[in-house]
Structure formats: structure tokens, C-alpha cells
Amino acid sequence: MKVLGLLLFGLLGLCSAQDKRVLVLLENMAVKETHSIYFSMLQRNGFALTYKVADDPTIVIKKYDEFIYENIIVFAPTVEEFGGALSAETMMEFVDRGGNLLVTAGSVTGDVLREIASESGFEVDEDNTYVIDHHNFDAAKDSGYHIRVVASPENLVKSDIIVGTAGKLPLLYQGTGLLTDPSNPLVIDILTGATTAYTHNPQQPIKEYPHTVGKSTVMIAGLQARNNARIVFSGSLEFFSDEFFQAEIQTGNGKPVPSGNFELAEALSLWCFKERGVLRVDGIQHSKLGEGSAPEFYTIREMVQFYIDVKEKVNGEWVPYQAKDMQVEFVRIDPFVRANMQVSKGGLIGAKFKIPDVYGVYQFKINYHRLGLTRIATSTQVSVRPLRHNQYERFIPSAYPYYASAFSMMFGVFVFSFVFLYHSDETKKKTE
Incomplete structure (x- = not known):
């Protein structure tokens, strides 16, 4: 050994x-x-x-x-x-x-x-x-x-x-x-x-x-x-x-x-000679908020968390890079979301945001270019799907007026039918 x-x-x-x-x-x-x-x-x-x-x-x-x-x-x-x-x-x-x-x-x-x-x-x-x-x-x-x-x-x-x-x-x-x-x-x-x-x-x-x-x-x-x-x-x-x-x-x-x-x-x-101002990416993580692994796909309007592990070369050693001005973009053709990233306790740089209400194929993109530092350009592709049939809300608040009109019509038909039938029975009795 x-x-x-x-x-x-x-x-x-x-x-x-x-x-x-x-x-x-x-x-x-x-x-x-x-x-x-x-x-x-x-x-x-x-x-x-x-x-x-x-x-x-x-x-x-x-x-x-x-x-x-x-x-x-x-x-x-x-x-x-x-x-x-x-x-x-x-x-x-x-x-x-x-x-x-x-x-x-x-x-x-x-x-x-x-x-x-x-x-x-x-x-x-x-x-x-x-x-x-x-x-x-x-x-x-x-x-x-x-x-x-x-x-x-x-x-x-x-x-x-x-x-x-x-x-x-x-x-x-x-x-x-x-x-x-x-x-x-x-x-x-x-x-x-x-x-x-x-x-x-x-x-x-x-x-x-x-x-x-x-x-x-x-x-x-x-x-x-x-x-x-x-x-x-x-x-x-x-x-x-x-x-x-x-x-x-x-x-x-x-x-x-x-x-x-x-x-x-x-x-x-x-x-x-790249002994100073050198950055490297050691890993990228993304998942639903509160979960630990990346899903097969995301669904619209879900909360997502994205983390990147960036190291800087300092005196020949790789240490976590303390960036306060890095951003991540959630891009389909154009960026739908651009979020500022913060340094977490574990040295990772991350952000949390809500997936837009538009499904398709997206990318988590980072293009970080600062004077004197090596450029960081990464992209991670993910798919975003629409809601399944059983994921939609059963009662939508914005549709309450329509619900009220439907129930009022049902109540009106019931009252009309009751009055019509009762009035018909009284007419027959008077005739006899």
C-alpha cells in the first residue's frame, strides 16, 4: 500500500x-x-x-x-x-x-x-x-x-x-x-x-x-x-x-x-498561464423544490431549484467560487426566466424559480463572463409538459360567475316546473 x-x-x-x-x-x-x-x-x-x-x-x-x-x-x-x-x-x-x-x-x-x-x-x-x-x-x-x-x-x-x-x-x-x-x-x-x-x-x-x-x-x-x-x-x-x-x-x-x-x-x-482567474464547473444539479434528484420531466407552474458547483483556482488549489453576480436563464427560444443566483452554505451557487405556464423543451443556461476570469458557458436541457387531465383545478375561482348562472338556471327551471305543474292541477279541479 x-x-x-x-x-x-x-x-x-x-x-x-x-x-x-x-x-x-x-x-x-x-x-x-x-x-x-x-x-x-x-x-x-x-x-x-x-x-x-x-x-x-x-x-x-x-x-x-x-x-x-x-x-x-x-x-x-x-x-x-x-x-x-x-x-x-x-x-x-x-x-x-x-x-x-x-x-x-x-x-x-x-x-x-x-x-x-x-x-x-x-x-x-x-x-x-x-x-x-x-x-x-x-x-x-x-x-x-x-x-x-x-x-x-x-x-x-x-x-x-x-x-x-x-x-x-x-x-x-x-x-x-x-x-x-x-x-x-x-x-x-x-x-x-x-x-x-x-x-x-x-x-x-x-x-x-x-x-x-x-x-x-x-x-x-x-x-x-x-x-x-x-x-x-x-x-x-x-x-x-x-x-x-x-x-x-x-x-x-x-x-x-x-x-x-x-x-x-x-x-x-x-x-x-492560467494560475489565476481560472474557473471550472464541477457539477450541475436541478430538481423540483424540496426534492433531491432530477425528474424525467417537469410540469408547468412547478417550483424548481437549480445549483451549479463552481471552483476557482487560488494558489494552486481549487476552492468554491463566491459569486454574487451570476444568473441562470430558463430558455426555450428566448429566456422565459432570468434569476439571480446566491451562494448556499455548501458552496453551491443556486436559484429557485417557478416554471412558466408554457410547455416545451427548455434549457438551464449560464453564460458568465467577467474581466480576468475564464468564461463559464453551460446548458442543461429539460422538457416541460402540460398538466395531466387530473391535475387541473376542479373549481376555478374566475369561473364562479358561470357556476352561479348555471345553478340559478337549474333553480329557475325547478321553480318554473313546480309552478307549471301546480297551476295545471288547480285548473283541472275547478273544471270538474
């Missing part, structure tokens, strides 16, 4: 490790040293990293039509083509199959990364352009072009699930800008520039309107696909570097303060 227990423990550990396999594609192996703090953080969080140069011809991410990694990091802004059988199309297939992607661009961005960005709903600015902000820059180490931009934590997306506790310290950024599609509901502007920021080549005069200006200058963008795969796209490789993690930022004549790059990089990576 002890050997069996150790074997099961080993298998569970192996499965856990396989869920955290990361392929890291680098510009060159020197990036592994300049970004060592970031990679060490990933390893502390249990990720198994495999390093490759981005144009290495031996790169393989798929065997027997199955991807051998769950996550891919691309720290190679200038790469024009990936090595091996890897391409932009393969990357997007990887995302379509549920894989997660973290990519960094730069002032010079290769065509393959531009294609990935375009497929993801982002657009990278032209080569040799930087995000420039003449009002918010690191006064101590800026080169004079004001491209070492200091981003305010107020410009982060308002989601603690995505950015964690990074909303307290300023952020150091040096790279190009991104433009996102505002009509794409899946795209998230994670970090944007201030109203004074814009993207341009700092060594050339501005003769045309910049590609991005103000809040439309996106520094880090994200996407959560409909299959819950996640992409984080940064316009700066330096943002994840040891230098920027350990930097002291000085704006104007103020006192130097540490950067919040490390906290944000860790939160973004854990979110991107």
Missing part, C-alpha cells in the same frame, strides 16, 4: 508538472541572463522552462498532433521567422487548441510577431518608433529622447485578477506602442500611456499625426479567446529585464522610488 501511495503521488506530481510546461524562445542566450529574475520567478511558481533560440531549426512544439507545451514565451522581438516547423500559423493553432502565449515586441519587431499580433487583435507600430512622454520619464537614466517612460499605475486595467497588487508603484517602460481594436470585446488594454504619451521615431521630426496618441497608446495588451486561451503582448522586452525590475525611478526633482515592474510581470504571467 505504501508503494502504491508513493506511485500515485508521483503520478499526480507528474501531471501537475505537465500542466506547467513552458517553451521560452529567446533572441539569443544572453537574454536568459539579462532576464534571470523573471525566469527564476517562473521556476519558483512551479513552471518547467525549456529554452530555445527563436530561429533554432530543432524547435518542435507538436508531436503526434498533440502540443507538448501548455505555454510559450517569445522574448525575441527582431526574429523574422521561427525555426523548425514553427510559424505564425502554428502559433495561432496553438492558441486555438487552448495554449497560452506571452510575446514581447520592441522598437524593431519582426514580421512573424507582427502577424501574431494582427491575428490577436493588436497592431504594432512601425520600426524604430518608441513610446515617448515628455512629462513622465525617468530623469535619472533617460537618454534625452524621453523614451524611458514612467507609466502610472492608474493606467492599469481595473482588475486585481490580472495585475495583482501592482497598482501601487510606478512602472518603467521602454519600447514601441500597440494599437488595439476597440470593437473586439476579447482584447484587454492592460497598460496604457498617459494623455501626454505618443509613439514616434524620437530622432525624426513629427510631420504626420502619430500612430497612437494619449490613452490609445497601449503598452501591454491582453486577449482571452472564447476557448479561454490567453495572450499577453508587450511592446517592450526591457520591461521584463533585471535592470527594470531593480530600477529606482526618478521623475522630476522627486525622490527615487522602486519600480513595480516585477510585481506586474509576475501577476501577468500567472494570469496568462
Whole structure:
């Protein structure tokens, strides 16, 4: 039994490790040293990293039509083509199959990364352009072009699930800008520039309107696909570097303060690689009110109870999700009922409602989509039948006037018959 227990423990550990396999594609192996703090953080969080140069011809991410990694990091802004059988199309297939992607661009961005960005709903600015902000820059180490931009934590997306506790310290950024599609509901502007920021080549005069200006200058963008795969796209490789993690930022004549790059990089990576903000459905229950099992069918106007068991991944463990804004819909073609759900004592989220007075084939539907969380979309089909002949009410209150008229007619006929017969007998007696 002890050997069996150790074997099961080993298998569970192996499965856990396989869920955290990361392929890291680098510009060159020197990036592994300049970004060592970031990679060490990933390893502390249990990720198994495999390093490759981005144009290495031996790169393989798929065997027997199955991807051998769950996550891919691309720290190679200038790469024009990936090595091996890897391409932009393969990357997007990887995302379509549920894989997660973290990519960094730069002032010079290769065509393959531009294609990935375009497929993801982002657009990278032209080569040799930087995000420039003449009002918010690191006064101590800026080169004079004001491209070492200091981003305010107020410009982060308002989601603690995505950015964690990074909303307290300023952020150091040096790279190009991104433009996102505002009509794409899946795209998230994670970090944007201030109203004074814009993207341009700092060594050339501005003769045309910049590609991005103000809040439309996106520094880090994200996407959560409909299959819950996640992409984080940064316009700066330096943002994840040891230098920027350990930097002291000085704006104007103020006192130097540490950067919040490390906290944000860790939160973004854990979110991107589905260690945070992940929901799963462990079970669905529905029955008549007061009963414990689902019936073969429901009847109109019955009270029904519906429960869903939702778990959230917190620090590697699955705990009951405490949702206060989840709704269930009872749908035939359109929703007939939409009910707010409450958390019960057992951790289940449920609602009770009355089945409408219309029979047919219905579905219990939940479509729960919140910023930073994986989408929950479930449907459970049930049939609703009309009342049987012996289930109808014998005396309907609204029909009491008709009952009264019927009995009054019967009473009138009885009185008329009595009077008619009595009057006929008296006439015969007088005649005789």
C-alpha cells in the first residue's frame, strides 16, 4: 500500500508538472541572463522552462498532433521567422487548441510577431518608433529622447485578477506602442500611456499625426479567446529585464522610488498561464423544490431549484467560487426566466424559480463572463409538459360567475316546473 501511495503521488506530481510546461524562445542566450529574475520567478511558481533560440531549426512544439507545451514565451522581438516547423500559423493553432502565449515586441519587431499580433487583435507600430512622454520619464537614466517612460499605475486595467497588487508603484517602460481594436470585446488594454504619451521615431521630426496618441497608446495588451486561451503582448522586452525590475525611478526633482515592474510581470504571467482567474464547473444539479434528484420531466407552474458547483483556482488549489453576480436563464427560444443566483452554505451557487405556464423543451443556461476570469458557458436541457387531465383545478375561482348562472338556471327551471305543474292541477279541479 505504501508503494502504491508513493506511485500515485508521483503520478499526480507528474501531471501537475505537465500542466506547467513552458517553451521560452529567446533572441539569443544572453537574454536568459539579462532576464534571470523573471525566469527564476517562473521556476519558483512551479513552471518547467525549456529554452530555445527563436530561429533554432530543432524547435518542435507538436508531436503526434498533440502540443507538448501548455505555454510559450517569445522574448525575441527582431526574429523574422521561427525555426523548425514553427510559424505564425502554428502559433495561432496553438492558441486555438487552448495554449497560452506571452510575446514581447520592441522598437524593431519582426514580421512573424507582427502577424501574431494582427491575428490577436493588436497592431504594432512601425520600426524604430518608441513610446515617448515628455512629462513622465525617468530623469535619472533617460537618454534625452524621453523614451524611458514612467507609466502610472492608474493606467492599469481595473482588475486585481490580472495585475495583482501592482497598482501601487510606478512602472518603467521602454519600447514601441500597440494599437488595439476597440470593437473586439476579447482584447484587454492592460497598460496604457498617459494623455501626454505618443509613439514616434524620437530622432525624426513629427510631420504626420502619430500612430497612437494619449490613452490609445497601449503598452501591454491582453486577449482571452472564447476557448479561454490567453495572450499577453508587450511592446517592450526591457520591461521584463533585471535592470527594470531593480530600477529606482526618478521623475522630476522627486525622490527615487522602486519600480513595480516585477510585481506586474509576475501577476501577468500567472494570469496568462492560467494560475489565476481560472474557473471550472464541477457539477450541475436541478430538481423540483424540496426534492433531491432530477425528474424525467417537469410540469408547468412547478417550483424548481437549480445549483451549479463552481471552483476557482487560488494558489494552486481549487476552492468554491463566491459569486454574487451570476444568473441562470430558463430558455426555450428566448429566456422565459432570468434569476439571480446566491451562494448556499455548501458552496453551491443556486436559484429557485417557478416554471412558466408554457410547455416545451427548455434549457438551464449560464453564460458568465467577467474581466480576468475564464468564461463559464453551460446548458442543461429539460422538457416541460402540460398538466395531466387530473391535475387541473376542479373549481376555478374566475369561473364562479358561470357556476352561479348555471345553478340559478337549474333553480329557475325547478321553480318554473313546480309552478307549471301546480297551476295545471288547480285548473283541472275547478273544471270538474
